[in-house]
Amino acid sequence: MIKVQNVSKEFKKVVKESGLKGSVKSLFSRKYDIVKAVNDISFTVAKGEILGFIGANGAGKSTTIKMLTGILTPTKGEIEINGQIPYKNRKKYVREIGVVFGQRTQLWWDLPLTETFTVLKEIYQVDDARFKKQMDFFNEVLELKDFVKSPVRTLSLGQRMRADLAASMLHSPKVLFLDEPTIGLDVVVKSNIREAITKINQEEQTTIILTTHDLKDIETLCKRIIMIDKGTLIYDGSLLDMKNKFGKFREINLSLQNNSDINMLRFKEDLNLNSDDFQIKSNKEKITVIFNSQKIGVSDMLSYILTHTNIADISVNDVNIEEIVRRMYK
Amino acid sequence: MIRILKLYKIFIVQHLKKLMEYRVDFLTGAGSFFITQITNIVFISIIFNQIPSLNGYLYNEIIFIYGFSLLPKGFDHLFTDNLWIVGWYVVRKGDFDRYLTRPISPLFHTIVETIQFDALGEIAMGLILVIYSSIKLALHFTFINIVLLIIAIIFGALIFTAIKIACAALAFWIKQSGSILQIFYCTSDFARYPITIYNKVIRGIITYIIPFAFTAYYPANYILRNGKPLYCIGGVVLMSIILLSLSLIIWHKGINAYESAGS
Ligand SMILES: Nc1ncnc2c1ncn2[C@@H]1O[C@H](COP(=O)(O)OP(=O)(O)OP(=O)(O)O)[C@@H](O)[C@H]1O
Ligand SMILES: [Mg+2]
Numbered sequence: 001m002i003k004v005q006n007v008s009k010e011f012k013k014v015v016k017e018s019g020l021k022g023s024v025k026s027l028f029s030r031k032y033d034i035v036k037a038v039n040d041i042s043f044t045v046a047k048g049e050i051l052g053f054i055g056a057n058g059a060g061k062s063t064t065i066k067m068l069t070g071i072l073t074p075t076k077g078e079i080e081i082n083g084q085i086p087y088k089n090r091k092k093y094v095r096e097i098g099v100v101f102g103q104r105t106q107l108w109w110d111l112p113l114t115e116t117f118t119v120l121k122e123i124y125q126v127d128d129a130r131f132k133k134q135m136d137f138f139n140e141v142l143e144l145k146d147f148v149k150s151p152v153r154t155l156s157l158g159q160r161m162r163a164d165l166a167a168s169m170l171h172s173p174k175v176l177f178l179d180e181p182t183i184g185l186d187v188v189v190k191s192n193i194r195e196a197i198t199k200i201n202q203e204e205q206t207t208i209i210l211t212t213h214d215l216k217d218i219e220t221l222c223k224r225i226i227m228i229d230k231g232t233l234i235y236d237g238s239l240l241d242m243k244n245k246f247g248k249f250r251e252i253n254l255s256l257q258n259n260s261d262i263n264m265l266r267f268k269e270d271l272n273l274n275s276d277d278f279q280i281k282s283n284k285e286k287i288t289v290i291f292n293s294q295k296i297g298v299s300d301m302l303s304y305i306l307t308h309t310n311i312a313d314i315s316v317n318d319v320n321i322e323e324i325v326r327r328m329y330k
Numbered sequence: 331m332i333r334i335l336k337l338y339k340i341f342i343v344q345h346l347k348k349l350m351e352y353r354v355d356f357l358t359g360a361g362s363f364f365i366t367q368i369t370n371i372v373f374i375s376i377i378f379n380q381i382p383s384l385n386g387y388l389y390n391e392i393i394f395i396y397g398f399s400l401l402p403k404g405f406d407h408l409f410t411d412n413l414w415i416v417g418w419y420v421v422r423k424g425d426f427d428r429y430l431t432r433p434i435s436p437l438f439h440t441i442v443e444t445i446q447f448d449a450l451g452e453i454a455m456g457l458i459l460v461i462y463s464s465i466k467l468a469l470h471f472t473f474i475n476i477v478l479l480i481i482a483i484i485f486g487a488l489i490f491t492a493i494k495i496a497c498a499a500l501a502f503w504i505k506q507s508g509s510i511l512q513i514f515y516c517t518s519d520f521a522r523y524p525i526t527i528y529n530k531v532i533r534g535i536i537t538y539i540i541p542f543a544f545t546a547y548y549p550a551n552y553i554l555r556n557g558k559p560l561y562c563i564g565g566v567v568l569m570s571i572i573l574l575s576l577s578l579i580i581w582h583k584g585i586n587a588y589e590s591a592g593s
Pocket of ligand 1: 055060591
């Protein structure tokens with residue numbers, strides 16, 4: 001249903017030299033820096049699947065979504081969704097998709113919500129019966145009733161997000177793209193939105209692609225995740241596999257009395273660890289050790305560190321899977 | 331087509347509601363326009379008190395051309411004002427995204443979103459001046475004259491629209507093209523006067539390159555100087571079709587070059 005093949009997106013950034021002289025110069029000869037936002041990504045998605053995109057800020061998630069929705073034209077590679085090429089047959093293609101950007105509304109700033117839905121009904125040519133059914137459904141799962149009369153510009157973030165979500169689903173799209181649909185929302189609204197997404201997916205077999213920084217979203221919604229780092233796809237698989245693989249990693253943060261002690265930590269030689277099983281990162285005062293707790297237990301690791309170095313401070317921290325996967329793949 | 335009108339209706343009603351809310355804004359908008367125009371007319375009158383005719387054009391003939399020039403400009407202004415904000419910041423801020431995710435033409439979508447009622451001041455002023463000068467000049471209009479003038483107004487407005495589309499579309503590459511649009515738009519001020527007062531270069535530019543002369547001077551000449559309809563009116567139609575085609579090509583190329591914005 002969705003086929004993405006070797007897709008890349010480059011942005012040209014004008015390099016501005018500083019000062020007035022620089023600005024004048026850049027008027028005549030423009031120097032460009034090429035930013036590779038997305039680099040050679042391939043994946044496929046089946047009908048009815050919910051796929052989650054994760055990755056750090058600036059990883060390329062939104063850029064990928066924008067290419068999938070036809071907003072951006074890929075620099076290289078091919079995208080085919082429902083048998084159509086998003087950026088080529090745009091008008092026809094977007095009829096079958098819904099899009100929400102958590103960061104900015106897709107709705108008309110001054111129109112009251114009811115009018116907004118009337119306009120969308122015209123644009124997508126939704127018939128009356130279908131329209132009524134959808135509105136009832138939205139009122140039930142997204143509780144729009146309290147603010148349907150208000151212009152979009154007066155809505156709170158949570159209300160606006162629910163409105164955007166409803167608007168994106170009015171025409172029963174086959175594919176729904178949600179770029180950070182839970183950003184900045186409180187726990188209750190977040191769970192409302194997750195419920196709505198689940199329902200849509202179950203009742204209409206809608207394929208859903210979402211991005212998020214909230215791993216709870218991923219846990220409740222997606223069986224499958226794709227992780228992007230610096231534009232490159234670094235993981236594509238089930239959340240469960242990922243947890244099995246990386247969930248056993250632990251992180252120890254320590255500061256040493258004598259920084260050169262760091263050379264005393266020879267995990268490879270002393271503990272027989274492979275290089276995929278641990279990583280040491282240090283900046284001036286803080287040292288972070290990430291390791292696979294299946295290969296070496298937390299207490300063994302702690303005692304090894306304590307016997308080989310003079311510790312000023314030490315703590316064992318929760319694992320942030322996203323963070324760990326990123327570091328391990330560097 | 332009915333769909334288009336329905337959409338337009340919703341946006342217009344909404345716009346009217348907003349105007350009611352910000353009534354002051356509307357009144358000052360239309361008011362300041364009238365003041366500018368009146369100053370211009372007073373200026374022309376003062377000059378004509380010194381010289382009774384300009385390159386063979388009488389005072390009232392100049393008023394006719396001036397008034398006529400406001401009509402195509404006004405109708406374009408009424409309907410396509412949103413193109414300005416595309417050039418100034420919609421593209422730069424990445425807000426153009428939302429026009430690309432709806433199954434209607436992004437250009438049409440952009441345009442229907444606003445109706446600029448301030449333009450009614452321009453149109454009213456134009457009509458007043460044209461009618462006033464026609465009476466003073468004792469012009470006789472045949473039915474065909476009027477039909478051809480209406481055609482000239484419609485296609486003249488499209489010349490403005492085409493130039494606005496092309497300039498606004500440059501923003502897809504350079505992010506902000508408001509100032510370029512402004513420069514082009516301002517050259518239309520040259521076309522409010524008989525173009526014979528200018529030297530060859532300027533005349534050539536506003537006839538064949540940025541053909542604003544076809545939005546006022548030539549159609550007016552058709553009436554005032556018995557100009558050939560094929561050139562005076564046909565020229566408007568031809569120029570607007572050429573320009574509109576070119577600007578649509580630029581616009582579509584621009585959409586493919588659109589880079590959105592990081593959010
Ligand atoms: N319109 C643009 N012009 C130039 N560079 C851009 C543009 N949009 C994105 N980028 C760059 O591309 C890279 C990827 O950005 P993108 O918005 O896709 O990241 P993201 O994964 O969505 O991050 P976040 O989690 O912060 O939303 C960044 O380095 C960003 O600076
Ligand atoms: Mg993003």
